[in-house]
Amino acid sequence: MFRIGLGIDSHRIAEGGPMKIGGFDIPCELHLVGHSDADVxxxxxxxxxxxxxxxxxxxxxxxDTAAENRNRDSGEMLKLAWQAVEKAGFQLVNLDCVLRLERPKISPHKAAIRRKVAELLSVDESQISLKGKTGESIGDIGHGRLVEAHCVALLSKNQ
Ligand SMILES: [Zn+2]
Known part of the structure; x- marks a missing residue:
């Protein structure tokens, strides 16, 4: 049995780095703002x-109303969620992710981010795909005010 899932998130950009994306600190002069560590x-x-x-x-x-989730490590939250998914009998087939942002450029850090995500889920890097897209200088993404992440996940379950 196969199951597909979609996740979309966005966070506001502020001055002062680094920017944490996919559990990896991208060295730049910007960061994301949120209740947890804002890892979009x-x-x-x-x-x-x-x-x-x-x-x-x-x-x-x-x-985000719970005090223990303030500045919480999103890698830790993903690991806990993934444990629940595995407990329900699922395995990861693959993830395909798109990051929409004007800067920083994602391509130089793509391999490190994929490695980090694969590590958090205990899967192979080949199961994680990541693409960066700009906002064509239009809207909040295009003006560098917002970062948006989209992810589709395919899981399998043995019956
Ligand atoms: Zn978020």
Whole structure:
């Protein structure tokens, strides 16, 4: 049996680096703002795998009203969510992710981000795909005010 899931997240950009994306600190003069560590890619991945497994979403599992989730490591949240997905009997086939942002450029850090995500899920890097897209100088993404991450996850379950 195969199950597909979609996760989308966005965070506002502010001055002062580094920018944490996919559990990796990109050296630059910008960072993302949020209640947790604002790791936009890991939040989209977490929702995609939870959605594919038919479990509660990241906001229900880790509410931003809870004090313990303030500045929380999103890698830790993804690991906990992934444990629940595996406990429900699922394995990862693959993740396909798109980051929409004006800067920093993602391509020089793509391999390191994929490696980090693969490590968090204990899967092979070949199962993680990542693409960077700009906003064509239009809207909040194009003007460098927002970063958006999209992720589709395919899971399989032995019956
Ligand atoms: Zn988020």
């Amino acid at each position: 890619l890991l939040h989209a991945i977490t929702d995609a795998v939870l959605g594919a497994a038919g479990l509660e979403d990241i906001g229900q599992l880790f509410p």
